[in-house]
Amino acid sequence: MKSTISYTSEVLRIEGGARLSGRVRVSGSKNATLPIIFATILTTQHCKIKDAPDLLDVENALELLRILGAEYQKEGNEILIDPSGVIKTSTPEDIVRKMRASILSMGPLLGRFRKARVSLPGGCSIGARPIDQHLKFFEKAGARVSVRGGFVNLEVNTKKPVEFTFDLITVTGTENALLYLASVEGQSTLKNVALEPEVMDLVHVLKKMGAEITLEGRELKIRGAEDLSGFNHRVIPDRIEAGTFLVAGSLSGYEIVIENVVSAHLKSVIEMLTQHGTHVSEEGMDSLRVTHNGSRKPLHIETSEYPGFPTDMQAQFCTMLSVTPGTSTVVENIFENRFQHISELNRMGANITIKGRKAFIRGVDQLWGATVNSTDLRASASLVLAGLIARGTTVVRDIYHLDRGYDKLEEKLKKLGAVIERLPEGQEI
Numbered sequence: 097m098k099s100t101i102s103y104t105s106e107v108l109r110i111e112g113g114a115r116l117s118g119r120v121r122v123s124g125s126k127n128a129t130l131p132i133i134f135a136t137i138l139t140t141q142h143c144k145i146k147d148a149p150d151l152l153d154v155e156n157a158l159e160l161l162r163i164l165g166a167e168y169q170k171e172g173n174e175i176l177i178d179p180s181g182v183i184k185t186s187t188p189e190d191i192v193r194k195m196r197a198s199i200l201s202m203g204p205l206l207g208r209f210r211k212a213r214v215s216l217p218g219g220c221s222i223g224a225r226p227i228d229q230h231l232k233f234f235e236k237a238g239a240r241v242s243v244r245g246g247f248v249n250l251e252v253n254t255k256k257p258v259e260f261t262f263d264l265i266t267v268t269g270t271e272n273a274l275l276y277l278a279s280v281e282g283q284s285t286l287k288n289v290a291l292e293p294e295v296m297d298l299v300h301v302l303k304k305m306g307a308e309i310t311l312e313g314r315e316l317k318i319r320g321a322e323d324l325s326g327f328n329h330r331v332i333p334d335r336i337e338a339g340t341f342l343v344a345g346s347l348s349g350y351e352i353v354i355e356n357v358v359s360a361h362l363k364s365v366i367e368m369l370t371q372h373g374t375h376v377s378e379e380g381m382d383s384l385r386v387t388h389n390g391s392r393k394p395l396h397i398e399t400s401e402y403p404g405f406p407t408d409m410q411a412q413f414c415t416m417l418s419v420t421p422g423t424s425t426v427v428e429n430i431f432e433n434r435f436q437h438i439s440e441l442n443r444m445g446a447n448i449t450i451k452g453r454k455a456f457i458r459g460v461d462q463l464w465g466a467t468v469n470s471t472d473l474r475a476s477a478s479l480v481l482a483g484l485i486a487r488g489t490t491v492v493r494d495i496y497h498l499d500r501g502y503d504k505l506e507e508k509l510k511k512l513g514a515v516i517e518r519l520p521e522g523q524e525i
């Protein structure tokens with residue numbers, strides 16, 4: 097007998113107060129895996145991606161590749177892709193709606209087939225997120241770019257090298273340009289590029305495929321090739337997942353050890369945690385030990401492009417600062433609407449006010465469990481962290497946001513001692 101209740105979504109129920117201890121391994125980076133999946137379009141040879149995280153966004157990217165004609169097998173965290181069958185050059189709207197990173201199919205499709213038709217991504221809850229810089233690059237590179245009926249159409253007759261300067265630093269803008277220029281012979285130059293580790297991991301893969309790429313400051317020189325080869329690549333660890341566990345350790349830890357970390361990717365986050373009074377030490381080649389005893393100091397945080405403090409860690413720090421004595425301030429310089437977690441934290445007893453791009457956080461002694469709504473990936477992580485330290489029970493709803501970017505977060509937290517479980521919506525009471 098089929099159940100009459102159809103659970104459309106799931107929730108996480110968390111009993112606050114547990115102290116965390118033990119070891120946790122961070123998964124591969126979502127934001128490195130996605131552009132690397134699209135890089136496979138540039139070759140007809142087999143490509144292997146190792147340590148890819150098990151995430152909705154990765155599944156969607158692979159689904160898009162299959163729609164375009166590629167084949168793939170996924171065994172655990174290893175993905176084998178055969179892109180030889182790619183023939184389609186149009187990316188459907190529903191996939192782009194589900195995952196805006198699908199816009200990264202523009203560069204490689206134009207590079208391999210000299211044309212691409214990609215649905216315009218809508219905005220999302222954290223901001224309008226226009227792609228004007230992406231299109232400006234393709235035009236400067238000699239493509240004809242037209243926007244019709246919610247789709248971007250790109251076509252180029254002769255691929256030629258280009259010199260282009262971004263008006264602002266954009267991660268996927270830089271990646272889209274790289275994914276195109278890797279297949280363009282001759283010396284191209286990109287200026288004012290993003291330096292995030294995920295962009296550099298893509299550069300690493302494109303060099304394995306046969307492109308020559310050098311970086312100086314914020315200037316990339318690329319000498320592409322028509323015939324690019326397949327590759328075998330282990331993606332870098334997810335620095336934002338690692339940062340999220342650092343905050344969990346600071347808030348709830350006895351002491352936890354986070355494995356599979358490149359600490360150099362977390363310099364600005366570790367600096368702020370140390371200022372806060374949290375103790376972070378390196379253990380072995382790729383682990384960090386985190387604990388917090390004693391007082392917490394308020395902070396002033398300003399998000400900025402890498403190597404500055406990452407916008408993707410802003411929400412998690414708001415949770416930590418909400419129970420820090422004194423007044424902290426957080427300025428969100430990257431996205432225009434990335435404070436939606438604040439109203440949910442205030443429902444749990446936090447005392448945070450927002451003026452424009454600045455949040456004023458007056459520390460309280462205690463958060464209180466409540467039912468809270470997730471609005472975006474990192475906001476949902478901040479609410480889970482709040483649930484870990486709140487008095488009583490917290491229910492975090494709409495956790496599909498979380499599943500887009502965290503690979504089995506509740507299982508990892510449970511292993512560290514958290515009292516947390518995933519339930520179908522409606523069963524949490």
Ligand code: EPZ
Pocket residue numbers: 127130197223224225226227228229230264265266267268269290294407408430431432473501
């Ligand atoms: C990437 O988004 C990440 N996503 C984001 O992670 C991350 O928050 C962001 O970089 C900043 O670090 C992926 O890598 C898949 P941007 P992206 O282009 O590339 C404006 C997650 O879920 N802008 O660097 O879209 C834009 O509006 C996400 O993991 C333009 O105005 O970010 C924003 O204000 C959340 N015109 C700023 O630049 C453009 O053409 C930075 O955006 C492009 C961007």
